[in-house]
Amino acid sequence: MRSGKDRLWPWQLALLAVMLLLWHGLTAREILPSFFFGRPLLVWAVLRQWFASGLIYPHLGVTLLETLLAFVCGTLLGILAGMWLGLSPRLARLLDPYVKAVNAMPRVVLAPIFAMWFGLGVGSKVALGITLVFFGVFFNVLQGIREVSPVVLANARLLGASRAQLLRHVYWPAATSWVFSSLHTSVGMAFVGAVVGEYLGSARGVGYLILQAEGVFDINAVIAGIVVLTVCALLLDALVTRVERRLLVWRPTPASTTLAEPR
Amino acid sequence: MNLSKPTAQPRPGVVALRGVSASFATPHGNFEVVREVDLTLGEGEFLCVVGPTGCGKSTLLNLVAGLLSPSAGTVLIDDEPLTGIHPAVGYLFQADALLPWRDALENVALGLRFRGVPRQEAEAEAHAWLQRVGLAGAARRYPHQLSGGMKKRVALAQVLAVNPRILLMDEPLAALDVQTRAQMENQLLRLWAQDRRSVIFITHDLEEAIALGDRVIVMSAGPSSRPVGSHVIDLPRPREVEEIRMTPRFLELQREIWRQLRREVHAGQDGAGGWPA
Numbered sequence: 001m002r003s004g005k006d007r008l009w010p011w012q013l014a015l016l017a018v019m020l021l022l023w024h025g026l027t028a029r030e031i032l033p034s035f036f037f038g039r040p041l042l043v044w045a046v047l048r049q050w051f052a053s054g055l056i057y058p059h060l061g062v063t064l065l066e067t068l069l070a071f072v073c074g075t076l077l078g079i080l081a082g083m084w085l086g087l088s089p090r091l092a093r094l095l096d097p098y099v100k101a102v103n104a105m106p107r108v109v110l111a112p113i114f115a116m117w118f119g120l121g122v123g124s125k126v127a128l129g130i131t132l133v134f135f136g137v138f139f140n141v142l143q144g145i146r147e148v149s150p151v152v153l154a155n156a157r158l159l160g161a162s163r164a165q166l167l168r169h170v171y172w173p174a175a176t177s178w179v180f181s182s183l184h185t186s187v188g189m190a191f192v193g194a195v196v197g198e199y200l201g202s203a204r205g206v207g208y209l210i211l212q213a214e215g216v217f218d219i220n221a222v223i224a225g226i227v228v229l230t231v232c233a234l235l236l237d238a239l240v241t242r243v244e245r246r247l248l249v250w251r252p253t254p255a256s257t258t259l260a261e262p263r
Numbered sequence: 264m265n266l267s268k269p270t271a272q273p274r275p276g277v278v279a280l281r282g283v284s285a286s287f288a289t290p291h292g293n294f295e296v297v298r299e300v301d302l303t304l305g306e307g308e309f310l311c312v313v314g315p316t317g318c319g320k321s322t323l324l325n326l327v328a329g330l331l332s333p334s335a336g337t338v339l340i341d342d343e344p345l346t347g348i349h350p351a352v353g354y355l356f357q358a359d360a361l362l363p364w365r366d367a368l369e370n371v372a373l374g375l376r377f378r379g380v381p382r383q384e385a386e387a388e389a390h391a392w393l394q395r396v397g398l399a400g401a402a403r404r405y406p407h408q409l410s411g412g413m414k415k416r417v418a419l420a421q422v423l424a425v426n427p428r429i430l431l432m433d434e435p436l437a438a439l440d441v442q443t444r445a446q447m448e449n450q451l452l453r454l455w456a457q458d459r460r461s462v463i464f465i466t467h468d469l470e471e472a473i474a475l476g477d478r479v480i481v482m483s484a485g486p487s488s489r490p491v492g493s494h495v496i497d498l499p500r501p502r503e504v505e506e507i508r509m510t511p512r513f514l515e516l517q518r519e520i521w522r523q524l525r526r527e528v529h530a531g532q533d534g535a536g537g538w539p540a
Contacts, residue, residue, distance in 0.1 A: 154330055155360035157348055159374035159425060169373070173364040250364040252407035 038219040046224040056209075056228065063205045064232070066122055066194035070129020071187055075179065078134045082141025083167075083175055092142070103139075107131045111200045120202050129193025136182045136189060144178030145171055177251065180244050187236050195229060206232075278304040278327055278429055278461065282336035285322050296322045298487040299336065302480065304429070307459035311472035312490075313524060314482025315531035320465040321357070323482075324431045327463065328354045340429070353427030355418055357434045361406045367393060367417045368402040374425035392420040396450065412443040416450075423454065432464045436471070448475060448504045456501060469524060473516050474504040481523050484531030492523045 020040050027034040034042075050056035085092040085099075110131060114124040148170060156170050179186075198207025206225055213221035280302040286295040296319035304310050312320050325331040326338055329348040338345040340352070361370045371389035376382065393399050396416040406414055415435060422430065436444045452475060455462065466472050472479045473496055481492040496516060498507055507513055 149358075149360075151356050151358045151360045152362060154328075155354065155356060156362070156373070156377075158328060158330075158352065158354045159421070160350060160377040162377070165377050169362065169365075169377075173362070177364065250366070250405040250407070 034219075035217070036219065038223045042220040043223045043227065046221050047227065050224065050228075056206075059204055059206050059209050060228065060232070062122065063191075063194050063198065063207065063229075066125040066129060066197070066205070067187070067190045067236070069122070069126045070133055070193050071190035073126065074130040074133025074190065075137050075186060077130065078137025079141050079175060079179060081134075082138045083145060083171060086142045086145025086175070087171070099138075103135050108196055111197055114197070115201050125194045125197030125202070125205070128197045129190045132189040132193045133186045136185050137179055140178040140182040141175040144175045148174045177248065180248055183240050183244060184237060187240055188233065191229075191233055191236065277306055277339075277341070278302075278463070279339040279342075280323075280326070280336065281339065283326060283333045283338060284335040285319070285326055285331060286334045295334075295487045296485060297326075298489055300489050302490060304461050304463055306461055309455060309462045309464065309475060309477045310480065311464045311466060311476035311478070312480045312482060313466060313469050313472045313520075314488065315484045315524075315528040316467065317531065318482040318485040318488040318527070320482060321433050324354070324433050324463060324465060327429075328352055328431055349429075351428045353422040353425060353430045355422050355430070355432040355435045357437060359406065359414060359418075361414060361418055361421070363406050366403050366405050367398060367409065370406070370417055371420045371424050373421060378425065389420070389424055392424045393417070395423075395454065396420045412439050412447065415439065415447060419451070419454075428460055430460045430462045432462065434465055434467065437467065444471075445504055451475070452500075452502060452504070469517060469521060470508060471504075473498070473513060473520070474502060474507055479520055481520060481527065484527045491527065492520070494520050 023037070024040050026032040027037050027039045085095065108128070111124070111128050114127040118124040118127055153166070153170060156166055161169065194205065195207040198205035199211050202208045202211075206229055210222050210225035213219075213225060280300050283300045283302075284295060284298045286293045288294075300323065302323075312323065314320055322331065326333055327340075327345075329338075329345050329352070340349050361367075362373065365373065368386055368389050371392050372382075372385040375385035375388055380388070390399065390402060393402055396419055398413060398416055398420070401409060401413060401417075406417070409417065415438075419435070436447050439447060448471065464472070464475060469479075476496050479494045479496060480490045481494070482488050483491045494516065498510070498512060498516075
């Protein structure tokens with residue numbers, strides 16, 4: 001999408017360099033106190049030390065495992081619940097106020113409860129991640145099921161589709177296509193769940209590393225942790241984009257016209 | 264030629280509507296779309312239905328397709344009352360009805376797959392149908408990569424692939440430009456001539472109805488619409504739609520039917536008829 005016309009990335013890199021230099025200059029001369037704002041070279045040193053000593057890997061591994069589990073479980077639960085309520089409007093109407101209430105609730109406050117229920121390990125983070133991922137997927141699937149074109153549905157029925165075949169060939173693809181449109185948010189949410197969970201109480205993970213660093217006012221390590229998390233989030237996002245392109249070839253991209261060449 | 268007068272002993276494949284009414288509940292009470300419709304479709308007959316906007320032409324098709332239950336009367340298929348969807352009935356919709364997440368070939372194979380035909384066999388059959396509608400080269404394209412005319416041809420292949428004896432078409436060509444439309448009309452006639460399925464073809468275009476049909480039914484203005492005229496089209500087949508439009512007999516039929524249709528169109532505009540807001 002962004003490739004094409006003019007190449008912007010040299011300018012984007014230059015912008016990054018300028019900002020790093022500015023940061024470096026301001027903190028080196030203590031115009032900004034380096035105790036509060038850190039220093040880029042020291043952050044870099046922390047990062048090198050983490051990766052060179054291998055200290056970061058178990059923590060990163062735990063955070064990514066929590067993200068993955070929360071993402072997969074939350075998405076599956078969201079699809080199932082969304083399809084179920086989407087296909088039984090009466091039940092959906094009955095549960096409507098409760099669904100709205102749970103969705104409106106700031107679910108991060110559930111983290112301490114999950115910590116009590118599932119302990120300080122991976123379980124409580126996954127649980128928090130699931131509550132964050134679930135609703136995005138759930139509402140998208142519900143919408144997807146409700147917006148299946150009645151003509152497409154009638155056509156499939158007239159072509160002889162049974163109830164099960166309708167589910168497989170019409171409802172399921174309609175629902176999952178909406179899941180993909182919320183996939184980027186879902187992955188982000190799973191990641192947030194993992195990190196916030198770790199931050200609020202854990203013995204492992206990148207969130208834990210950040211918490212430890214904060215405890216000793218090591219601002220450079222805190223920023224290093226944030227950099228690691230940001231890079232991971234960007235990589236996950238790129239991965240999602242690739243998966244999406246493979247699985248949604250049938251969907252018109254906003255830029256392409258109806259005359260797009262066959263793939 | 265099949266002039267399809269209701270025979271004493273209707274043969275299989277015949278659709279018959281006996282005193283059929285259909286109504287919808289609206290906030291302002293019941294809205295009756297069609298009232299006491301009597302209609303017979305002979306076997307192998309190409310029946311065209313014309314009428315003013317909102318006269319319940321599509322409702323008629325939905326009744327025969329089993330998508331809608333009549334509020335009174337019965338729909339008979341092969342002399343048996345219709346309950347739900349009938350496997351012998353195919354329906355070509357006005358709107359896009361292809362699955363957007365399946366390519367052209369998979370879409371055409373869909374009906375066969377639903378009927379339990381193994382994938383390879385179904386796709387081979389589907390390929391033959393795509394060839395017949397001139398789209399063999401577009402088999403792997405998704406609907407959004409096809410033009411309006413191509414989508415209609417895929418939809419036609421999709422319906423014909425399950426080999427329905429009764430084919431319902433709801434203004435299938437209305438959205439196409441004039442040239443594509445004439446092309447499609449000829450293609451449709453050629454395909455139909457091969458096996459003479461029984462067809463109910465809805466259109467708002469009288470010329471199209473005369474060019475294609477064995478018989479043209481005129482519906483009265485809605486609400487509570489019903490057939491008010493049945494005109495046998497005694498034009499020879501095979502027909503070329505562009506040419507047949509110039510023949511004296513065509514123009515004569517057109518004048519005759521238009522006189523009746525015009526009355527209904529005016530009635531529809533004058534009265535408070537049409538669909539509820």
